[in-house]
Amino acid sequence: MLLAAIRRLFSEDYYVQIHENRYEILPLSPFGVSRSFPARDAFSTSRLLVGNFIAAEKLLRDSLKQINGGSRLKRYRLIMHPRDKSEGGLCEVETRVLQDLAYGAGAHDAIIWEKEPLSATQAKALWQSPQ
Template sequence: MLAQFFKRYLYIQLSAQRVTVRDPSKHEVLSEVPEIAIQRPATGKAKVLAVGSAARGTAGEVDTQVFNPFAHPRSLVSDFTVAEQVLKVFVKRAQGDSILQPSPVVIMHPLGQHEGGLTQVELRAIRELALGAGASEVHIWQGPELTDEQVLSGEYPATGSMFIE
């Protein structure tokens, strides 16, 4: 009972064009392009320069590439490691700077047409992305956009499918 009081929920909508992270209890929304600028010098470690819309501004820097890890014609994720880094940053931004944040229950909502539904491999990739971004539990939703009340209550429309991983 007490644990339920401390549960925090995040609702994440994924697409190649935009990642939206919503905190339904605070009614806060973070919506950004899912891009990341990575600098890979000839010697030394790769370094993340910027994530989101700020990544485009670094495109002209030396040894820097801008990636969109969700842009792939046949799959939701084109680069798992980079996608995980993007989600980590967005989840951290949505949670704020508090040190004592509980790991959130994350509801992942992949957007777009998934002909025949998501494969087991795609479901696992989505689950692993959320866990890597700091989720304590992962639910994957396919259907219409959820309201804050639906996310918090756990009562989802019958017109969609929920996969609890």
């Protein structure tokens, strides 16, 4: 219980929409404003949303640090939502790539969301009762 309270103190929640070569990140804290982060190095390919894992992970990590003011103490809970190239759903490999992206960027917990776009309120509610 104490560990969970400490973790929440140093944790931030974000809703990450993944588009082709771009992230849109919404902080789920009060007054969070969505920001777009285009890739300097393309991470999408003609077939895959994340075809270059290293470039995708670096962009996500750098984007979260930029939103957070560069704090190294913060850890994240991320809702990863692929918005492009996911017709017909994600396979196990694509789901694993998204989880590994989140953990590699500093997340201690991640939810992969494949349904309709979420509002900030809906995204926050996912953490109370994960899918």
